[in-house]
Amino acid sequence: MKYQTKKKALLLLADGTIFYGKAVGNTEGTAFGEVCFNTGMTGYQEIFTDPSYFGQLMVMTNAHIGNYGANNEEVESESVKIAGLICKNFSYEYSRPDTDGSLQEFLTTNKTLAISDVDTRALVSYIRDHGAMNAVISTRVDAIDELKKELEKVPSMVGLELSSKVSTKEPYYFGKEDATYRIAALDIGIKKNILRNLAARDAYIKVFPYDTSFAELEAWDPDGYFISNGPGDPEPLKEAIQTAKEIIAQDKPLFGICLGHQVIALANGVSTYKMYNGHRGINHPVINLETGKGEITSQNHGFAINREQTEAHPELVITHLHLNDQTVAGIRIKNKNVFSVQYHPEASPGPHDSAYLFDQYFEMIREHSKKDILV
CATH class of the missing domain: 3.50.30.20 (Carbamoyl-phosphate synthase small subunit, N-terminal domain)
Structure with missing residues (x-):
């Protein structure tokens, strides 16, 4: 009309x-x-x-x-x-x-x-x-x-906790119940296409509210853990940060995207900060420092993790950098089954250059399962 x-x-x-x-x-x-x-x-x-x-x-x-x-x-x-x-x-x-x-x-x-x-x-x-x-x-x-x-009177985004506004109120399931893998996903603002990507790799996902404890996640006996994207400042997410700390301490397979990436950094004592403008679009260039390959990525975040603190951390490795401003776009923990990225490999919208990260996650789960069997 x-x-x-x-x-x-x-x-x-x-x-x-x-x-x-x-x-x-x-x-x-x-x-x-x-x-x-x-x-x-x-x-x-x-x-x-x-x-x-x-x-x-x-x-x-x-x-x-x-x-x-x-x-x-x-x-x-x-x-x-x-x-x-x-x-x-x-x-x-x-x-x-x-x-x-x-x-x-x-x-x-x-x-x-x-x-x-x-x-x-x-x-x-x-x-x-x-x-x-x-x-x-x-x-x-x-x-x-x-x-x-x-x-x-409108509050600043700095210090603003918003995950509770968008997270599920009750746990729910996604995917086929008889799938090979079980993933416990902490919903701090999860996108449906993340769930689709996990399910497409033969996973059955139980999605939990933003403030769920590690004990509650662990009780479902998952093969891997996931911390989602979401809105607002990551620093007020005390429950999610504590849950991440406990997953890491137990050396469980853990993958984080966007806000989840920031929560994992905070769980390791690395601070976050509000960016001047943030990254929001589907053509952001990222370099994978471990393969040397470039990726065109979908991004949506207004906060980032402190690069200097990440570089100085004895257990953290920077795996990806944003090529426009050299901000940290990905990390992993040495000798742990944990990695995260600041961008969106599930895209929707956007390119699929980074979809391999989901495959990398499930390969990590398989390797971890083999170790458990040997033990």
Whole structure:
């Protein structure tokens, strides 16, 4: 559906800068969050439903959003997780046979505010220069002073624990019960495609809430453990960090992705920090230091682990580096069955260069099982 007269809307940044636009679907509303941008050209629906984006206002750099509609299978969780959407051109009409409706209908069903007709090139350039910050999108264009006061009350992402907002409340299962391997996954914001990748490698997964203890995970008698991606600052995740410490101490096979990677680093005494902008897109170059091969990766994180502390740690090895800024993109623990990466080998959206990491994980599980048999 096309709208002849679009309702005015705005984006107000924490530093007072304003960008004007129009309300998608003429919906009225206000949404707060940390503004960030994703450079992916495709996969907008997967991005909007990724739990790692909880509490963030998403700027899409692709000029056209909504042009291929929405598909009920192309989701990474049960609902939209972004706080709101900001884009240049919003397509009310779509042209793809394999679709279940328009993106506008999908956002409306999920009660997600979106604004379009924003100069996203200027906005992204501004965020690059001034860093990610809190912001508000709203159709209350005549209430700027009120919006400023409300925005001041929005907490900073630093120190903000968000995994409890997106994690499962009760354990659940994924995959075939008669699969060869059993994986205990700690859900601190898990994506569905991670579960699909694990299940595709003959695994039956039990997904546990974010604050589950090692004893509870171990009681299921899994062959391997997994700590997922997720939103917010990793440092407040005290239960997850303690669980990781105990898994590591028992030398159980452990794989961590994104926030899980940061939790594993914290479990080893390596600190994390909030990045100026973060990495969000599907074309981030990474070098595997152990093979010398490059990978084009899908990334979504606003925090990173301290490289100097990692290099100085006697038990940690940096396995991957981000080639744009030399931040740590992967680690392993010497003489332990533990490794993690800062990026997303399951992609969705993104390239499949890093899918081998799932194979590496299951090879580690098999080797660990052989040792147990010999003992």
